[in-house]
Amino acid sequence: MEVESVAEEQKPLTEEEIHKTELPTDEKEKEEVNDEVVIEEATESKEELLQKQLDEAEDRYLRLRADFDNFRRRANLDREAQEKYRAQKLVTDLLPVLDNFERALQVTPEHEETKSVLQGIEMVYKTLLTALESEGVEPIDTVGHPFDPNIHQAVMTETDENAEPNTVLAELQKGYKLKDRVIRASMVKVNQ
Numbered sequence: 001m002e003v004e005s006v007a008e009e010q011k012p013l014t015e016e017e018i019h020k021t022e023l024p025t026d027e028k029e030k031e032e033v034n035d036e037v038v039i040e041e042a043t044e045s046k047e048e049l050l051q052k053q054l055d056e057a058e059d060r061y062l063r064l065r066a067d068f069d070n071f072r073r074r075a076n077l078d079r080e081a082q083e084k085y086r087a088q089k090l091v092t093d094l095l096p097v098l099d100n101f102e103r104a105l106q107v108t109p110e111h112e113e114t115k116s117v118l119q120g121i122e123m124v125y126k127t128l129l130t131a132l133e134s135e136g137v138e139p140i141d142t143v144g145h146p147f148d149p150n151i152h153q154a155v156m157t158e159t160d161e162n163a164e165p166n167t168v169l170a171e172l173q174k175g176y177k178l179k180d181r182v183i184r185a186s187m188v189k190v191n192q
Contacts (some may be wrong), residue, residue: 002011006190007024022163026066028029030135031034035102036042041113045150071181078114084179085178085179085181087135087136087137087178089176089185091118091132091135091137091178091183092183092184093142093178094128095176095183095184097128098125098128098132098174099173099174101121101125101128102125102174103131104118104121105118105121105122105125105175119129125185127178135178136178136179137176137177137178137183138176139174139175139176139177140152140174140175140176140177140182140186142168142175142186142188143168143169143170144168145166145167145168146166146167146168147166147167147168147188150182150185151175151177151182151185151186152168152175152185152188152190153185153186153187154188154189155172155187155188155189155192156172156188156190157189157190157191157192158191158192159192160191164191165191165192166191166192167190167191168186168188168189168190168191168192169188169189169191170188170189171186171188171189172187172188172189173187174186175187
């Protein structure tokens with residue numbers, strides 16, 4: 001009996017039996033391969049997710065940096081404008097004083113005493129003008145120039161055939177600029 005059982009054991013396996021015995025091994029390998037694929041897919045999706053998060057963080061960083069650069073640029077421009085036009089309030093307050101000095105200088109003196117007072121007023125006026133010019137204040141040219149609504153304020157019109165249309169004929173009140181900004185527009189009479 002032992003011989004028969006040994007013979008049966010050594011008898012070659014049929015193809016069907018071979019496939020039956022290999023199937024469990026193939027399934028294990030398939031499961032291992034499937035597990036590896038799932039792990040690779042999970043790793044890839046995790047990498048993609050991390051890359052996406054990194055890209056979003058980088059984009060937020062770049063936008064934040066651009067916003068900060070814009071803020072810094074605006075702050076510098078505001079600071080420069082404030083420095084450039086620091087005297088604007090004082091100049092605006094002094095313009096009526098200049099007007100009064102100009103009116104006083106238009107008086108024709110009749111006595112010697114009046115002439116000396118007028119000379120004193122003229123010296124103070126010139127000193128004030130020099131101080132304002134050092135700050136960048138300059139009068140606006142008007143008479144004979146074309147009318148410009150940015151620097152002129154037309155309060156009267158007149159028809160003069162000797163002058164071109166839309167030209168300033170007379171200045172009723174002087175206008176002034178502080179550097180490149182109009183502090184007060186000139187009041188003018190314009191030709192139609």
